[in-house]
Amino acid sequence: MSGGISGRALAPxxxxxxxxxxxxxxxxxxxxxxxxxxxxxxxxxxELRVRYRGSxxxxxxxxxxxAVQFIVFYIALGVFLQLxxxxxxxxxxxxxxxVVVNLFGEVFGNATxxxxxxxxxxxxxxxxxxxxxxxxxxxxxxxxxxxLLVLVVGALLFGWLPSATSALAFVLGxxxxxxxxxxxxxxxxxxxxxxxxxxxxxxxxVMVATWLSPVLYRITMVEEAIGGTVWWWLYQLNPLTIVVExxxxxxxxxxxxxxxxxxxxxSLAAPGEPFGLWxxxxxxxxxxxxxxxxVFERTKRRFAxxx
Amino acid sequence: MTPNLESVPESAAVPTAREMxxxxxxxxxxxxxxxxxxxxxxxxxxxxxxxxxTFLALDDVDFTVHAGETVGLIGFNGSGKSTLLKTISxxxxxxxxxxxxxxRVAGLIEVGAGFHPDLSGRENVYLNGAILGMTxxxxxxxxxxxxxxxxxxxxxDTDVKYYSSGMFLRLAFAVAVHTEPDIFLVDEILSVGDxxxxxxxxxxxxxxxxxxxxxIVVSHELEMLERLCTRIIVLxxxxxxxxxxxxxxxATLRDS
Numbered sequence: 254m255s256g257g258i259s260g261r262a263l264a265p266x267x268x269x270x271x272x273x274x275x276x277x278x279x280x281x282x283x284x285x286x287x288x289x290x291x292x293x294x295x296x297x298x299x300e301l302r303v304r305y306r307g308s309x310x311x312x313x314x315x316x317x318x319x320a321v322q323f324i325v326f327y328i329a330l331g332v333f334l335q336l337x338x339x340x341x342x343x344x345x346x347x348x349x350x351x352v353v354v355n356l357f358g359e360v361f362g363n364a365t366x367x368x369x370x371x372x373x374x375x376x377x378x379x380x381x382x383x384x385x386x387x388x389x390x391x392x393x394x395x396x397x398x399x400x401l402l403v404l405v406v407g408a409l410l411f412g413w414l415p416s417a418t419s420a421l422a423f424v425l426g427x428x429x430x431x432x433x434x435x436x437x438x439x440x441x442x443x444x445x446x447x448x449x450x451x452x453x454x455x456x457x458x459v460m461v462a463t464w465l466s467p468v469l470y471r472i473t474m475v476e477e478a479i480g481g482t483v484w485w486w487l488y489q490l491n492p493l494t495i496v497v498e499x500x501x502x503x504x505x506x507x508x509x510x511x512x513x514x515x516x517x518x519x520s521l522a523a524p525g526e527p528f529g530l531w532x533x534x535x536x537x538x539x540x541x542x543x544x545x546x547x548v549f550e551r552t553k554r555r556f557a558x559x560x
Numbered sequence: 561m562t563p564n565l566e567s568v569p570e571s572a573a574v575p576t577a578r579e580m581x582x583x584x585x586x587x588x589x590x591x592x593x594x595x596x597x598x599x600x601x602x603x604x605x606x607x608x609x610x611x612x613x614t615f616l617a618l619d620d621v622d623f624t625v626h627a628g629e630t631v632g633l634i635g636f637n638g639s640g641k642s643t644l645l646k647t648i649s650x651x652x653x654x655x656x657x658x659x660x661x662x663x664r665v666a667g668l669i670e671v672g673a674g675f676h677p678d679l680s681g682r683e684n685v686y687l688n689g690a691i692l693g694m695t696x697x698x699x700x701x702x703x704x705x706x707x708x709x710x711x712x713x714x715x716x717d718t719d720v721k722y723y724s725s726g727m728f729l730r731l732a733f734a735v736a737v738h739t740e741p742d743i744f745l746v747d748e749i750l751s752v753g754d755x756x757x758x759x760x761x762x763x764x765x766x767x768x769x770x771x772x773x774x775x776i777v778v779s780h781e782l783e784m785l786e787r788l789c790t791r792i793i794v795l796x797x798x799x800x801x802x803x804x805x806x807x808x809x810x811a812t813l814r815d816s
Binding site: 265269272273274275276277278279291292295296298299302303306373374376377378379380448450554557558 | 590599646647651653658667678692
């Protein structure tokens with residue numbers, strides 16, 4: 254495609270602007286989701302309705318999937334591989350990681366498909382394109398809430414009580430996760446409009462994500478295996494690792510069983526407690542978000558003709 | 561269905577001097593990429609083969625539309641009518657030249673593009689109103705009028721997938737004509753519904769003309785356009801071949 258598409262050449266001059274002229278298809282860019290809240294809320298409602306059309310269980314499916322996942326992992330890893338023997342409250346440990354990876358997978362996957370999935374709209378009506386990936390994120394958050402509720406109830410059953418540290422760790426974790434994943438999602442949504450291979454690639458990343466962050470096993474086991482190498486640093490700098498560890502701090506680390514266990518087994522404590530490399534996670538997340546937004550803004554004018 | 565010519569009202573449009581749309585030397589090129597895959601991209605890069613053929617959908621199109629005008633765009637299939645309309649509405653962007661607008665635009669580009677079969681009629685009215693740029697308050701205020709226009713009051717809370725195609729089009733058209741834009745872009749929608757409904761649509765268009773709205777209409781219904789429009793532009797392979805009096809424009813297209 255001969256790339257003569259530059260926003261500046263199309264824009265009206267200042268004199269013309271004063272006369273009320275504007276170019277078609279101009280919008281508030283990355284601020285659109287805030288400006289167009291009404292339309293965004295309607296798109297979210299549409300997604301939620303469409304998702305469970307004709308299904309008897311409806312929203313309950315967002316409990317069923319993580320529940321099955323949890324049971325399978327718990328039996329295979331906790332019981333058969335005996336991870337629960339050395340990890341007190343392993344169920345809470347496992348589930349707090351699973352909810353992170355699930356939210357990541359859902360936001361990332363849905364955002365990637367959001368432009369191609371709304372082809373009918375994108376190719377026919379001018380709409381602020383950012384609304385589609387943002388709507389996907391909000392839908393994913395709606396599905397995340399029941400899982401979070403189950404996690405909190407589970408943690409309370411293990412004697413965990415909320416504290417300032419856990420609240421802060423949770424907020425840090427969710428902010429890093431959403432900023433990071435939206436950045437990736439904007440990037441892949443834009444690329445997927447041109448090359449449909451991207452969505453398969455994203456599915457692959459989501460599948461691998463569960464294993465490349467300390468969801469199933471403890472981070473100290475990774476340190477024992479590859480500590481001191483560059484891989485260990487990369488592993489630690491993975492924003493998902495950082496978020497999963499923050500969730501462990503929020504829901505698992507200060508449960509009575511674990512606090513008791515740390516006395517006998519110092520390896521239960523993660524490096525850099527309580528918030529670890531949160532600043533690195535936030536920095537990477539913001540950088541990815543900026544990169545994703547820039548790519549999205551630069552390519553969105555071509556969505557209608559690429560689809 | 562071809563509208564009964566008797567039912568087409570005479571144009572009520574009154575052109576004024578105020579410019580509303582400027583299309584300045586717009587050129588649009590499309591690349592015909594055969595499919596969307598990275599594999600193809602990589603292979604063509606390795607073989608140094610040209611990946612795509614291009615064709616010129618719009619070639620130096622230049623015209624101005626004034627407030628109150630109803631401009632028809634005619635031409636055979638593939639002449640660039642819809643591409644031009646999409647460029648004006650901001651869905652596509654010109655490669656060369658530029659488009660300037662004054663005021664709010666609403667496109668009736670394919671009625672029902674934003675409709676979702678799994679939502680009820682009511683939800684679709686809100687979703688589409690918002691897609692076409694209305695605020696919540698505006699839709700609330702117009703809701704009853706829209707439903708009355710579409711004549712499907714009793715089915716408004718039924719999912720749209722159970723609608724007949726006529727009901728669907730009526731509701732979609734009703735939303736679109738109630739968005740009150742300054743500039744209306746209409747793509748081949750005047751042939752929807754049965755005859756009474758068509759007459760209603762055309763009356764509505766006449767009302768909009770009387771209210772001084774600017775309209776750009778694409779259609780293959782030449783006789784109807786001749787009566788509705790104050791001016792017609794003939795496109796041929798992306799170029800403007802005629803711009804002016806409707807009767808002459810239609811003769812030009814028929815001769816070509």
